[in-house]
Amino acid sequence: MLKNTHIDNQAVLISFKSARYYFLILLAFFLPINEKISTILILINVFLALFELKKFKNLKAFFPLILIFLLYAIAYYRDSYQIGFNLFEQKASFLAMPIILGTIKVSKKQLVNILKSFVYGCIAACIISILYAFFRSFQFNPFKFYPYSLSKGVQDITLLEELPLQTHHFLGNNFAFNIQTLYAAMYYTFAIIIIYFLESKSKLNMFFIALLFISIILVFSEMGLILLGVFIILFIKTKIEKKHFIVLVSLLLVSILYLGKDRLSNLYEAFNTDDVEEENRYFIRVNERLAIWNSIKNIDKQKLIFGLGYNKAQKELNRKYQLAGYYAEPILNKNLNAHNGYLQTLIETGVIGLILVSFMFFQLYRKVQAYENKKMKLIANSFLILTLINLVTESMFTRYIGLSFILFFYSLFIFTVPNTFLTKSKELNTIT
Numbered sequence: 001m002l003k004n005t006h007i008d009n010q011a012v013l014i015s016f017k018s019a020r021y022y023f024l025i026l027l028a029f030f031l032p033i034n035e036k037i038s039t040i041l042i043l044i045n046v047f048l049a050l051f052e053l054k055k056f057k058n059l060k061a062f063f064p065l066i067l068i069f070l071l072y073a074i075a076y077y078r079d080s081y082q083i084g085f086n087l088f089e090q091k092a093s094f095l096a097m098p099i100i101l102g103t104i105k106v107s108k109k110q111l112v113n114i115l116k117s118f119v120y121g122c123i124a125a126c127i128i129s130i131l132y133a134f135f136r137s138f139q140f141n142p143f144k145f146y147p148y149s150l151s152k153g154v155q156d157i158t159l160l161e162e163l164p165l166q167t168h169h170f171l172g173n174n175f176a177f178n179i180q181t182l183y184a185a186m187y188y189t190f191a192i193i194i195i196y197f198l199e200s201k202s203k204l205n206m207f208f209i210a211l212l213f214i215s216i217i218l219v220f221s222e223m224g225l226i227l228l229g230v231f232i233i234l235f236i237k238t239k240i241e242k243k244h245f246i247v248l249v250s251l252l253l254v255s256i257l258y259l260g261k262d263r264l265s266n267l268y269e270a271f272n273t274d275d276v277e278e279e280n281r282y283f284i285r286v287n288e289r290l291a292i293w294n295s296i297k298n299i300d301k302q303k304l305i306f307g308l309g310y311n312k313a314q315k316e317l318n319r320k321y322q323l324a325g326y327y328a329e330p331i332l333n334k335n336l337n338a339h340n341g342y343l344q345t346l347i348e349t350g351v352i353g354l355i356l357v358s359f360m361f362f363q364l365y366r367k368v369q370a371y372e373n374k375k376m377k378l379i380a381n382s383f384l385i386l387t388l389i390n391l392v393t394e395s396m397f398t399r400y401i402g403l404s405f406i407l408f409f410y411s412l413f414i415f416t417v418p419n420t421f422l423t424k425s426k427e428l429n430t431i432t
Helices: 002-030 035-050 059-080 085-091 093-102 108-137 157-162 181-197 203-219 222-237 242-259 261-271 276-286 288-295 310-323 329-334 341-369 374-393 400-420
Strands: 138-140 143-145
Touching: 002 035, 002 093, 002 108, 035 093, 035 400, 059 085, 059 093, 059 310, 059 341, 059 400, 085 400, 093 400, 108 138, 108 181, 108 203, 108 400, 181 203, 181 222, 181 374, 181 400, 203 222, 222 242, 222 374, 288 310, 310 341, 341 374, 341 400, 374 400
Parallel strands: none
Antiparallel strands: 138 143
């Protein structure tokens, strides 16, 4: 009787562990596909993780994330003197992801499957975008293939063809209809890195890399293309001699300077004028983000010690946009954030918040350098580089799609990977 009870308990435990693993697989898969489904899966994973909360051991790594969440709670409270649902909706990943990934122990094969699931999710997102673009391009009365949109009130075909990023179904936001272009490029770049560093040489995986590469070009995110270029250069560096690499990089720099000569000219003019409004006009011609950063450089430094809070920070940003003479409607009407994760954190939560976020990434860096598995170390370091660079041009902590990506893989690399193998390990399975 006791023996049978023990067997039943073991079966329940195995089933529970399997359920946790498969729901984690589903979360990784839907992360690049759909925000609502991935949010539901986060809630399910947290619920299951609470039953094994006693297994959470690395409180030292979790503590900075708790403090960051509390700082955001204070920032929200300072706006309305109450903590509402918005806080948990937007910032809960600081608590949820560590709880999910800090209480589960997986095998090496299962760890690879989690990474594979994210890759397949990115591939599925690319295929969905391509199929949807084709679907919208076919007109049936009369039947023809016309990949331009007339939905924005623009009826002139010539004008449509002159604005491909705004109107072409296979480019920009129209192509990445379910995800902002910068985040799509970031997700797809990381998926390519995972495939490459796991050293799969099959034709199918080369096709997947080509599909992801083409999709990054189609979403046409400047930062996405830059990031992809950085990793391509790093890849080439490992394959050719140093002198050839220097020549290649020199040619690329000369090409970039030539192609960007108009922007460099505007940048030069911006730094050589004393008129604030004229300065911002030159910055806008280079990149809208430069105008945003230039507009907010004069925020009272004393206000940045403890931050301004959530809504008050946005009001201050809007005020600085106006004072700097940046009257472009997208800024004033859409309440654009700082478009820099470090600046946004500083404005909302103050110096303490920026220090904690910096320490969070430093903690991950130290943890990753302790990895003995070279492939996992390369993937984790690539994630860190990808995230730190993207934070320069995007306030990723203000968007679920950015924060969930950061915290999912941050928690995977700082909690789950060390639990799986921190000491001597064999080579990982390939992604095939």
